[in-house]
Amino acid sequence: MPLTSSQIDQVVDLVYATAEVLGQEIRPAAAGLIAEDLSAYPFAEIGRGLARCRAELHGKLTLAAIIERLPSANAHLSGNEAWALALHSTDEQETVVWTSEIARAFAAAKPVLSGGDKVGARMSFLAAYERGLAAAKAEARQPEWMVSLGHDPQRREIVLTDAVSAGKLPAPKVAHLLPPPDKPVSEEGKRQRKRVVSHLRDLINKPGEEGARQRREAREQEEVRRRELLEQAGAPLAAMGGR
Structure with a gap:
């Protein structure tokens, strides 16, 4: 103002x-x-x-x-900072928050970069960016940050959240680009979640309980069999003692 x-x-x-x-x-x-x-x-x-x-x-x-x-x-980025940021835009997965001066300078340098001359591309970028920056400063124009969306939703959320925190972008402007916030869980939802967790716990514990029961029954059967064998061995001895 x-x-x-x-x-x-x-x-x-x-x-x-x-x-x-x-x-x-x-x-x-x-x-x-x-x-x-x-x-x-x-x-x-x-x-x-x-x-x-x-x-x-x-x-x-x-x-x-x-x-x-x-x-x-x-408030504008320096030439080297702007170049480093612009390079991120070559990755289609990356979301970039930059200014029109950076975007125009990188558009001028991109053909050189595509030809494999990274040094020449950087020099071309810096020259174009410095011209744009001089015009912006002459007109006392503040940086106007804008978004170039990448395909990776997680990186998009991180970059846009950082831009809002840094005051580069107002939160309402990027709200539609971010995933919706988690809705609070209702009481019925909490009860349903509790039932699901309880059911899963029963399923997890059941094999262990069943195995323990089977082992216990096996031990009992083994003990019964051992007693039968002892009784069978004791009967002939008793008969011999009677003679």
């Missing part, structure tokens, strides 16, 4: 004061131009940027020095 005329007047005063602290005289026309060029940035950021200039600069106050200290003016 552009600054109001009152805020621009305050920025002019801050520019005068900052230049004076740095031992510099600045003309009214120059201070007005600096304030006008800064009017596309948040007022609070401009105040903090000028405060950093007073604390950090040892030379003259310049527009470039102020903009360098404005977070929103430096």
